[in-house]
Amino acid sequence: MNYWLLKSEPDVYSIDDLIQEGEGVWDGVRNYQARNNLRAMLPGDLALFYHSNIGMEVVGMVEISTAAFADPTTEDDRWSAVGVKPVRKFKKPVPLKVLKSDPYFEDLTLVKHSRLSVMPVTKAHFDAILALSEA
DNA sequence: GCCAACGTTGGC
């Protein structure tokens, strides 16, 4: 079981959009490192859902429902997509500001490499963010 | 709206 963080601009695709759909396709990734992370995902893996630009906070948790397949938004077979299902939306989202101000998260990729859109998260960090969402 | 960080492209 692996843990991840998925980043999306909410005015393009938000956690509410995913909840409304019931199941979504995480596509449109055009970065090799992010794509490699998508390809390492397995059904049942859990991911945090982060809203970039607007909100700038971790807003919920999702589950990977389908392992990587060809990205349907392009003919180019270099790119991959995965299926995702909502698990829950946080009552109390966890702002980037909080993660940045806590030394515990200084190695979190979201903090260190803010441009990567699909990244692995350690179980410890994952659990700590869940705990903050309930604090 | 700006700009730093970073990835990609293309000329050499």
Next chain:
DNA sequence: GCCAACGTTGGC
């Protein structure tokens, strides 16, 4: 294969 130019992302 290097690197300058350029485009994009995303925080501020």
